[in-house]
Amino acid sequence: MKILKLEQRIHKTERLKQVKQGVQQTSSSAKRRARVHSLIQLGSLLELSGTLDIFGIPLSVDLQKDATVKNNVAALFKGILELNKMATSSDVDLNIWALQGLEAFKSKGLSETRPLDRKNRNAKIPLALKIDSKRPSL
Numbered sequence: 001m002k003i004l005k006l007e008q009r010i011h012k013t014e015r016l017k018q019v020k021q022g023v024q025q026t027s028s029s030a031k032r033r034a035r036v037h038s039l040i041q042l043g044s045l046l047e048l049s050g051t052l053d054i055f056g057i058p059l060s061v062d063l064q065k066d067a068t069v070k071n072n073v074a075a076l077f078k079g080i081l082e083l084n085k086m087a088t089s090s091d092v093d094l095n096i097w098a099l100q101g102l103e104a105f106k107s108k109g110l111s112e113t114r115p116l117d118r119k120n121r122n123a124k125i126p127l128a129l130k131i132d133s134k135r136p137s138l
Helices: 002-020 028-048 067-088 094-107
Strands: none
Touching: none
C-alpha cells in the first residue's frame, strides 16, 4: 500500500515537472478526438466529391453491419487502392493535384479560409469544409 502511494506521488511529481518545463503530452482521449475529427473530414470530402453517390453508399447505414452495401464498400476500397497507386507513380505531381483541388473547392463556393456559417443548419455543405470568403453568407 505504501509503495503504491509512493509511486503515485512520484508520477504526480513527474507530471508537474513536465508542465513546468512546458512539455505537454497529448492525452489518448485528445488523440482519439483528433482522429475522429479527421475521419469525419475525410468522409465529408468523399460526400462532397460525389464519390459516395457514384459508389451507391448511403450515409444512413452501418457500413460494417449492413450487407446490402458490402460490394459497394469493397468497390470503393479498391478505388482508393488504385488512387494510392496513381498518387505514388512518377507520372503524378501531387502539387498540381493540390492546386486543382483548391480550384475545385473554389468552384463549389468553398475554401479553407473561413468557417461555415453555423446559422444555416440545413446547408448541404459538410461541416468539415468552409465557405469562400468572397461568397455571401447563406
